[in-house]
Amino acid sequence: MKMKIKVKTKYHIVLHIFMLLCSLDNVIGYDDVETHPRITKSAVENSNINNYLIQNLNFKDGIETKIPANTNNTIRFWLEEGSKLEDAPLCRASNHFHNPLKSWNQSSVSDQLSLISGWCNLTGYSTKYSNVTWATGYLSPAPKGSKITIDGQEMGWDNAREYYHLALTSQSSNDREEYFGKTFQSIGQVIHLIEDMAVPAHIRREA
Amino acid sequence: MKIRLYALIVFLLFSATGCYATITGTVVDSETGEPIEGAVVLVEWTKTKGVPGMTHTESYKVIEAVTDKEGKATVSGVFNPMVNPPDITIYKMGYVAWNNKFIFPNYEKRKDFKWQSVYVFRMERFKDNYSFIDHQSFLDGTAHLFVETEKKKLFIKAYDEWERAQVIKERRNRDSSKGGNGK
Numbered sequence: 001m002k003m004k005i006k007v008k009t010k011y012h013i014v015l016h017i018f019m020l021l022c023s024l025d026n027v028i029g030y031d032d033v034e035t036h037p038r039i040t041k042s043a044v045e046n047s048n049i050n051n052y053l054i055q056n057l058n059f060k061d062g063i064e065t066k067i068p069a070n071t072n073n074t075i076r077f078w079l080e081e082g083s084k085l086e087d088a089p090l091c092r093a094s095n096h097f098h099n100p101l102k103s104w105n106q107s108s109v110s111d112q113l114s115l116i117s118g119w120c121n122l123t124g125y126s127t128k129y130s131n132v133t134w135a136t137g138y139l140s141p142a143p144k145g146s147k148i149t150i151d152g153q154e155m156g157w158d159n160a161r162e163y164y165h166l167a168l169t170s171q172s173s174n175d176r177e178e179y180f181g182k183t184f185q186s187i188g189q190v191i192h193l194i195e196d197m198a199v200p201a202h203i204r205r206e207a
Numbered sequence: 208m209k210i211r212l213y214a215l216i217v218f219l220l221f222s223a224t225g226c227y228a229t230i231t232g233t234v235v236d237s238e239t240g241e242p243i244e245g246a247v248v249l250v251e252w253t254k255t256k257g258v259p260g261m262t263h264t265e266s267y268k269v270i271e272a273v274t275d276k277e278g279k280a281t282v283s284g285v286f287n288p289m290v291n292p293p294d295i296t297i298y299k300m301g302y303v304a305w306n307n308k309f310i311f312p313n314y315e316k317r318k319d320f321k322w323q324s325v326y327v328f329r330m331e332r333f334k335d336n337y338s339f340i341d342h343q344s345f346l347d348g349t350a351h352l353f354v355e356t357e358k359k360k361l362f363i364k365a366y367d368e369w370e371r372a373q374v375i376k377e378r379r380n381r382d383s384s385k386g387g388n389g390k
Contacts, residue, residue, distance in 0.1 A: 033263035033264065033265075034263065034264070034348075037347075037353075038344075038347070038348065041344060041347060042344075045340060045344075048382075048385075050378050050382055051382040051385075054379070054382075061375050062375060062378055062379070062382075063378070064371060064374060064375050064378075072352075072353075072356045072363055073353075077353050080347075080353065081353065
């Protein structure tokens with residue numbers, strides 16, 4: 001009798017686990033690959049960038065302009081891709097926190113697990129910068145604030161400006177296309193950082 | 208008894224994945240019921256990766272098919288209990304894209320779809336009051352047009368031939384109605 005009850009219980013457990021697995025659904029709030037590009041798309045649609053590209057840079061298709069022209073990669077793609085790639089590798093995210101109540105050189109992530117922190121140290125992300133410093137290089141508020149160049153940051157705001165300059169002045173069309181792609185990707189990466197500042201955990205330095 | 212228990216587990220796992228095996232369906236116009244020829248059926252399986260709390264999905268396999276004169280298409284499936292149920296998106300010029308999870312334009316969850324052996328996909332005609340920009344966002348979220356683009360050539364080609372120009376035009380109209388000077 002006891003044996004039968006045990007077996008029945010096992011069957012019930014298996015069935016319940018199966019039913020739970022079947023009812024699982026994705027919640028994409030924490031899905032950095034889905035969520036950031038979607039917010040970026042929304043931001044781009046609500047901005048004036050499409051108009052700006054047509055009127056000022058002669059990109060007739062606006063954000064649908066393909067860069068390079070022979071690919072499917074539009075300007076919109078580079079912006080969205082940038083906002084996705086800011087979390088790649090994952091240790092970049094160590095620099096996505098900023099507590100506005102602290103000075104900028106002390107406002108970076110504070111409670112990262114030592115295991116993750118150790119891993120990030122090994123992969124070249126030993127210094128944890130404030131989100132704002134990571135994005136702009138400023139250690140204190142602009143324009144008078146001091147500024148640094150961050151090793152390993154090639155997709156910040158200053159980089160975007162540099163790529164933009166090169167996109168406008170390079171001799172070959174291949175180089176111009178490459179730098180335009182990088183310009184929009186790095187803008188996308190900076191947009192990611194701004195998006196993170198709307199998340200409570202990111203402004204409380206809670207990893 | 209143990210054997211029966213393991214058999215049950217194996218059966219349940221395979222019955223779950225078997226549901227997503229071969230997808231055979233007919234694509235029809237939702238108003239007339241007429242079959243739609245040349246619609247692109249895009250099926251994409253994904254895998255969830257990452258650590259708990261920071262997960263993301265990655266494309267696992269993509270298959271495209273085009274409907275024949277009778278509106279029929281078949282896509283052979285994936286037998287892997289670790290992959291997520293596939294996203295099915297069907298695209299045809301002049302129609303709203305059909306997706307097995309969401310419905311355009313309000314992104315409502317689709318409730319009339321069940322995994323079975325044969326399907327009938329009813330496509331709604333694209334109405335004048337629908338926005339191509341919104342439809343593009345819908346496609347971004349459902350067909351992931353920027354991911355695995357090499358495997359979605361038919362879908363992207365169909366999109367480029369019709370909708371891309373419409374999106375550009377709609378943005379131009381929107382921007383000019385805003386009266387922006389591009390600054």
